[in-house]
Amino acid sequence: MILPVVLRPPREEDVSAMIELMNAASRAAFGTADTTEAELRRWLTSPDVEPERDIRLAEQDGRIVGYADVDPTGTEPVRNWCDICVHPSVEVETVAAVLVGWAEERSREGFLRVWAPSVAADLKRSYERLGFDLVRHSYRMQIDLGAEPDAPAWPEGIEVRTFSEGDERAVYEAHQETFEDSWEHVREPYEEWAHWLIERDDFDPTLWFLAHGGNDLAGILLSVPMESEPDAGYVQILGVRRGWRRRGLGVALLQQAFRAFHRRGFARVTLGVDATSLTGANRLYESAGMRVVRQFDFYEKAL
Template sequence: MVSTLADTYIVRPAVQEDVEQVFALISVSQLHWLGMVTMTLDELRVLWSSPEINLATDSWLVFSAQKEVVGYALMAHTRHARLSIRCSVHPAYLEDGIDDFLLETAEHWAQQQVPLAAPDVRVTLQAYAMHENKAWLKALERHAFQPERTFWRMGIELETQPTAPSWPENIRIVTATPDMFHAIYEADEDIFQDHWGFISQSYEEWSRWMVKRADFDPSLWYIAMDGKEIAGISLCAIERDTDGWIHVLGIRRPWRRNGLALSLLHYTFGEFFKRGIHQVYLSVDAQSLTGATRLYERAGMHITQQSSHYMKELRGGKALGTQTLAE
């Protein structure tokens, strides 16, 4: 398949000054397919400022004859082996082959990464697709991407006071303070070694996403302590002034299977309820290695949206990241 765009389109790399135009495109696309915008402008700015991304070589914008951004793709990589594409196409231009053009351009970029990866490592090109976005799903399938994993957004409507937590012995809850941030990072890394696809990241990268974001509020980070040790974490935020988000919830191995996870979840619901936040969401791997989906269902959460992780293998080898609990 070789895709070309009409001469009326202009293609060039993104620059930082384009971020608001691209966010407008993403918003229009998400509103069309999902009925809501799931990304914030600050999140896009953080993404574009990643030291691993060079906009000049890793991005493409498609402009219409009216100089409107109608297509966008951004590439990223982990160790040149786990390659990913983020893509948006304006819903009014879905018939013009922009998605095919961007996917072919992305695959050419990806092939250039293959020799840079360690020789024994599997190299894949990956993309996420919301199930509602039928055009993107079809485009991925046309380019021989295969669905590999399903992810759920789960939510709960807190109409009444949530169930009170029942804490295991010796557990106390504190909110985060700056002197705890590095220890919270270490707990996060420890916990998520048991999650599919996990690859360790530096404290600087973690803090760039978790601490330096515009909506960061340490009073919404709930830390379960056993003496001086962190047993579990619930790292949350309020988005769009109405939605509670649990970005990270996890328990370290020595404290699992004693009810702490459910208690921490109930506590988090209660804290949101106190603030007048009645819609609470989180994202989870539908085939979670630790059975997290069962916990969330027991707490009364339900699936509100589904997405798939699509993959195209470019070279065989050992997969990066956690694949099973045995690892």
């Protein structure tokens, strides 16, 4: 017998159960626990998130077995990004259908966009049966740090330093500008940007690298130790302004980060990238020695 699925907003006392749910799903897909309490709380306290409005937990017989959130973009038509997670021990399609139904009601208009690990066959099948179309893929890429990585070869005229207090707005503007060429880029409010990248306990300004060409901030690489994998570094943002592209600056910034993490004893560095990046970012990462270790599939449905 399939138990009824009951939806409700999250409460403070649900945090541990939510982490257990998300990590059960990531263990089933990848064999790793990918969600930390810090990461979850950062999402729950994001400036544009109201948990009562934007998040639902799915319960069966009093047990939390599913999660969904909706994050609409400021575009026309609106694209409602929806993260859905279902515990692998339950009937995935049943729970996913209820969560998608709520997400459609919450979104109301535009498009509903969901995603799943490429290996999550049950969840992907659920989306397809609910009328979603596969529209795109993304990769998680990684480099293993064995011997000391190559020293960066900086383009002529470039000087590099780490982040200092007072650089916040310049780095923010460089990030927003350098990502204008990415898929469906939406300018992020400064408050939200700072919440995710600076106002966090593990923020380390010595892992933010700023490349200047004269008075211009030509490129940035922002990185952090990976919360869920203590021996891994994570590149949050790599951006090069248009006038400085195709000169080797992106690879040099990556090499700078690789060497910084290697010297601190990290075993590898990872990042996420659009599989069909409009700027060819995935090819740049491959040229720096990174390889694909995970794939995620994105689905979309018109409302």
